[in-house]
Amino acid sequence: MGDTTTILIEVFFETMSYWWVILPTIFLGLVVGGIPGFSAANTIIILMPLTLSMSLEVGLIFMVALYCASRMGAGIPAILVNIPGTAGAAATPLDGYPMAQAGRGQQALAISFVASCLGGLLTTIVALMTMPVLARVGFYMHSVEMIVVMLFGISLIASIAAQDMLKGLIAGFLGLMIGSIGTDVVYATPRGTFGFLELYDGIPLIPALVGLFAVSEAFVIIEKKLIITEKAKAAMATPNWHATFEGAGLALSRWWHIVWTSLIGLIIGVIPGAGASIASFVAYQQSRSFSKTPELYGTGHAEGLIAPESANNGVTSGTLVPLLVLGIPGGATAAIMLVVMQYHGVSFGPSLFEDSPKVGYGMFMAMAVSYLFMLLTILPLSRYMSRVTTIPTIYLAPMIISFTLVGAFVPREYMFDMYLALAFGVLGYIARRTGYHVAAILIGVILGPLLEKYFLWSLKKSDGDIMVLFSSNIGNVLWVCLVLSLVLPIVFGRIRRNKARMVTQ
Amino acid sequence: MxxxxxxxxxxxxxxxxxxxxxxxxxxxxxxxxxxxxxxxxxxxxxxxxxxxxxxxxxxxxxxxxxxxxxxxLSFANLFTLADIRTGRIGLLATTVGYCVFIDRLGFTLTTFLFLSISMLILGQGKRPGLIVLTSGTMALGGWAVFIWAFDTRFPRGWFETAMQMVLGNG
Structure with a gap:
């Protein structure tokens, strides 16, 4: 224990001395995270020759800082212009964008930054302390359990549908249907591909994200001169630090919310194959379900912004756990880190902390230090970043379209993906104009294929016996939790209404 | 949202x-x-x-x-004459054009043309100087970051080829 503490202190100060790597990487990460298509994984691949030429410590710190910063950067356009930089930030605009529209973009950014940094920092510390236990979570999560985890996220459609049940369900199920496009996971039979080979792998997420959010939003915002109201613009005419402090205060006063939603992210992050998008949807849904004011969600509620942001940053540290302890990457970025580290002769797995403890602990320390630096350097920038909302829409809309459409091209480098993003843009525009929620469509597109995959694996393993869904103890506990998370908010809501009625009587 | x-x-x-x-x-x-x-x-x-x-x-x-x-059974919530007046139809046309021409003209030139034409349509022809300057800056900035610095495989045309030759010889 004493040795570990000494190593941790040593590694902490050593990591701090690499501030000259961390600071520019944070800004790079914010940029690449903010543009759809440019994830941390893509950027590390693009900069692979540079990363491989760095020393082990510098390369490790660079990748980890970029990973953390890009996760946080994805939330910035989601809040300011309703465009999530990655699928992991898809739940962020639900409450972030209404805040920006009301001229509270600076507060929203401050809330997001504080929630992201504290969520990331906390989960890094928890992951560091509970690594051996957390690493085993992946072993217990089989296809049956994963089905229930997916259903936790998909149940957000039901919440969205609560505003207009039929339209919400149509949007959600249309998303699930679109998500089914591509070959099936067992026999690779092409389905609903319209004959396009580019769709055999399924609907690529970035073009769907770009189209449904960015392109459709650009076509909607041109009706107004600015994203924000004239009143809000007048209030923003005299920039001050007060709004930043107010936002940070709002986030800090909900510290318990940051804690439990980031832990949701950590646990989901540990499961290989699960990711930030699932974590943020699940955290948002659970936050709304157990809130005393669920009716405020979707209108610019601080807790609705804290939940997805702290959860998707919790995923960041979670994905490192199976990588370091078991040598199993929990996501695309972790897989690329594995390649780079192996190039430097570092082998992951149980022996890592005995053979190269500084590398093992160093990755978590790099993450913790990056979050500390981010909190100190990015929070003050919220005052200036929020000015994006004051750019006239005649300039903003074409810029959004051009850079996000090209972003749709980047991950697979198919021209087809740009046309696909445009098609999703038209679908998203029609949906917005006629009262269908684009977030419900996107949840279906993201989680539908995963749900189907685990569902088919379960059926295949059990020779088509549907009761396999209730065959595992952990799965059954999760089923009970799912039912409780759907039923309890209704019960609590009734109790609150009854109490309120009794008070008024 | x-x-x-x-x-x-x-x-x-x-x-x-x-x-x-x-x-x-x-x-x-x-x-x-x-x-x-x-x-x-x-x-x-x-x-x-x-x-x-x-x-x-x-x-x-x-x-x-x-x-x-x-x-x-009207479609007034989807399409009205105001869509022509606000430039929405024009923006849709330029967006389709952007997807079609980017493969032939390359990222930088197509982005410049798209931004300029779209902004002129949406701004109803006002402040052309500022629009051309903004479009040029954005397109060149995009080229510098994504193609020159990051060397991504954005669609390339004669501008990118010319710049590659200039920088290669420099």
Whole structure:
């Protein structure tokens, strides 16, 4: 224990001395995270020759800082212009964008930054302390359990549908249907591909994200001169630090919310194959379900912004756990880190902390230090970043379209993906104009294929016996939790209404 | 993120577009898996079945609303003459053009042309100097970051080729 503490202190100060790597990487990460298509994984691949030429410590710190910063950067356009930089930030605009529209973009950014940094920092510390236990979570999560985890996220459609049940369900199920496009996971039979080979792998997420959010939003915002109201613009005419402090205060006063939603992210992050998008949807849904004011969600509620942001940053540290302890990457970025580290002769797995403890602990320390630096350097920038909302829409809309459409091209480098993003843009525009929620469509597109995959694996393993869904103890506990998370908010809501009625009587 | 709906007059024609598309797409999807193994069908039939059911309920609800005279089959919430005036149709045309020409003209030039033309349409021809300057800066900035610095495989045309030769010889 004493040795570990000494190593941790040593590694902490050593990591701090690499501030000259961390600071520019944070800004790079914010940029690449903010543009759809440019994830941390893509950027590390693009900069692979540079990363491989760095020393082990510098390369490790660079990748980890970029990973953390890009996760946080994805939330910035989601809040300011309703465009999530990655699928992991898809739940962020639900409450972030209404805040920006009301001229509270600076507060929203401050809330997001504080929630992201504290969520990331906390989960890094928890992951560091509970690594051996957390690493085993992946072993217990089989296809049956994963089905229930997916259903936790998909149940957000039901919440969205609560505003207009039929339209919400149509949007959600249309998303699930679109998500089914591509070959099936067992026999690779092409389905609903319209004959396009580019769709055999399924609907690529970035073009769907770009189209449904960015392109459709650009076509909607041109009706107004600015994203924000004239009143809000007048209030923003005299920039001050007060709004930043107010936002940070709002986030800090909900510290318990940051804690439990980031832990949701950590646990989901540990499961290989699960990711930030699932974590943020699940955290948002659970936050709304157990809130005393669920009716405020979707209108610019601080807790609705804290939940997805702290959860998707919790995923960041979670994905490192199976990588370091078991040598199993929990996501695309972790897989690329594995390649780079192996190039430097570092082998992951149980022996890592005995053979190269500084590398093992160093990755978590790099993450913790990056979050500390981010909190100190990015929070003050919220005052200036929020000015994006004051750019006239005649300039903003074409810029959004051009850079996000090209972003749709980047991950697979198919021209087809740009046309696909445009098609999703038209679908998203029609949906917005006629009262269908684009977030419900996107949840279906993201989680539908995963749900189907685990569902088919379960059926295949059990020779088509549907009761396999209730065959595992952990799965059954999760089923009970799912039912409780759907039923309890209704019960609590009734109790609150009854109490309120009794008070008024 | 809140959907834009006109609560005063229900333009049901526009509201029917998504469910109609959903039903047509689902039927096409079913036709594509009709002779496939059960693994390809099971979840699609489950999800598609529910989608068709929900859409059918919506169609009935719309029919009842129409019979009661509380709505019309117009598409005014989707398309109006204001869409031409605000430049939305023009922006759609330039966006399609952007996708078509970027492969031939390359990222930088197409982005510059798209930004300039779109901004001029949306700004109704006002402040052309500022628009050209903004478009040029954005396009060149994009080229510098994504192509020159990051060396991404953005579509390349004569501008990118020329710059590569200039920088290569420099």
């Amino acid at each position: 809140r959907p834009d709906t006109d609560k005063d007059t229900r333009h049901l024609g526009g509201e029917l577009v998504i469910p109609a598309f959903a039903v047509l797409f689902t039927l096409y999807f079913f036709s594509s898996i009709w002779n496939s193994p059960w693994t390809a069908k099971v979840s699609a039939f489950l999800v598609g079945g529910v989608l068709i059911l929900v859409c059918s309920i919506f169609f009935i609800k719309v029919a009842v609303t129409l019979v009661r005279g509380e709505g019309s």
